[in-house]
Each structure stands twice: as C-alpha cells, then as structure tokens.
Amino acid sequence: MTSPLAVKARIAQLRASGKVAEPHTWISATSVTKNGKKYTYYRLLKGFRVKSEKDGEESHKPKLKTKMVSYLGSANSEAYKEMVKAIARRNEIQRLLKKLETLEKQVNADKSQNKRKPRQPVLTTLVMELMAQVERLQAEIEWLKRQLSQQLSTVQLC
Numbered sequence: 001m002t003s004p005l006a007v008k009a010r011i012a013q014l015r016a017s018g019k020v021a022e023p024h025t026w027i028s029a030t031s032v033t034k035n036g037k038k039y040t041y042y043r044l045l046k047g048f049r050v051k052s053e054k055d056g057e058e059s060h061k062p063k064l065k066t067k068m069v070s071y072l073g074s075a076n077s078e079a080y081k082e083m084v085k086a087i088a089r090r091n092e093i094q095r096l097l098k099k100l101e102t103l104e105k106q107v108n109a110d111k112s113q114n115k116r117k118p119r120q121p122v123l124t125t126l127v128m129e130l131m132a133q134v135e136r137l138q139a140e141i142e143w144l145k146r147q148l149s150q151q152l153s154t155v156q157l158c
Contacts, residue, residue: 004107005125007100009132014089014096016139021086024048025069042072042080 014020024047031040046069049062072080 002099002103003128004100004103005128005132007096007103009128009135011093011096011100012132012136013139014093016136016143018089018143019082019086020093021083021090022046022069023090025087027072027080027083027087039074041074042077042083044069044072044083 026045026047027042028045029040029042031038033039045066047064047066050065051062070079072083074080
C-alpha cells in the first residue's frame with residue numbers, strides 16, 4: 001500500500017518536472033491537403049459550459065463550448081511535444097489526487113477506530129515531508145540550471 005505522503009511527494013515531483021496543462025484542455029488535430037499531400041496541424045482547445053438561452057427542455061442543460069487556446073503546429077514542433085507532456089502530467093496528477101483522497105479516507109477511518117496515536121509516525125511524516133520538499137527544490141534547481149545554460153548558449157551564439 002502506498003502512503004499518502006509518497007503520493008504527495010510524487011505529485012510535487014510531477015509539478016516540478018515541467019508545465020502542467022489546465023483542466024478541461026485537450027489537443028485537437030486538423031488535416032489539410034495541399035498539392036496532393038496531407039498535412040496535420042495541432043492546436044490546444046479549452047472546453048467550458050454555457051447555459052442555453054433557448055426555451056424548452058434543453059434550456060436546463062449547459063452546452064459545451066470550445067475555445068482555441070494556442071496553435072501548436074505539427075507533430076514535430078516543440079510546442080506540440082511539450083503540451084502532450086503537460087497533458088500527461090495533468091492526467092497523472094488527477095489520478096494521484098483521486099488515489100490520495102481514497103488513502104486519506106482510509107487513514108481517517110483507521111484513526112477513528114484506533115484512539116491511541118503512536119508517536120514515532122509523526123516524526124517519520126515530518127521527515128518524509130521535508131524529503132519531498134528537498135526533492136522538489138532539487139528539481140527546480142536543475143530546471144533553472146537548464147534554463148540558464150540555454151540562455152548562456154544563446155548569448156554566446158550572438
């Protein structure tokens with residue numbers, strides 16, 4: 001069984017590893033044929049619910065509207081690749097949050113049955129939280145180093 005602290009640490013690690021896509025966003029593909037050749041382009045869409053202004057039964061059901069957030073280009077573009085990774089991170093974080101909720105319900109149920117609280121797990125929990133924070137900070141430092149080295153290489157090329 002995975003501990004809630006380990007799940008929280010994994011969520012923090014995912015958030016520190018890069019951009020996380022917003023909720024209710026997805027990638028849409030559009031194909032265009034030019035000179036007999038088929039090209040596929042991608043864009044990021046966001047969905048939101050809008051109440052219908054019509055009279056009748058359907059007026060109570062909100063309609064799903066979409067809005068283009070950004071153009072991602074072809075499957076080879078960096079923007080497309082990064083957004084695919086960001087959506088994967090978001091989906092993994094959502095899955096972990098559901099798992100965390102289930103684990104916390106189990107822990108709360110166990111605590112209500114067990115009135116006596118052990119002292120050692122409190123210290124262990126604190127140490128694990130500190131370790132998770134250190135890992136998150138290390139990931140952020142690595143990301144900042146990569147950004148700095150990219151900027152330095154760009155400056156050197158100029």
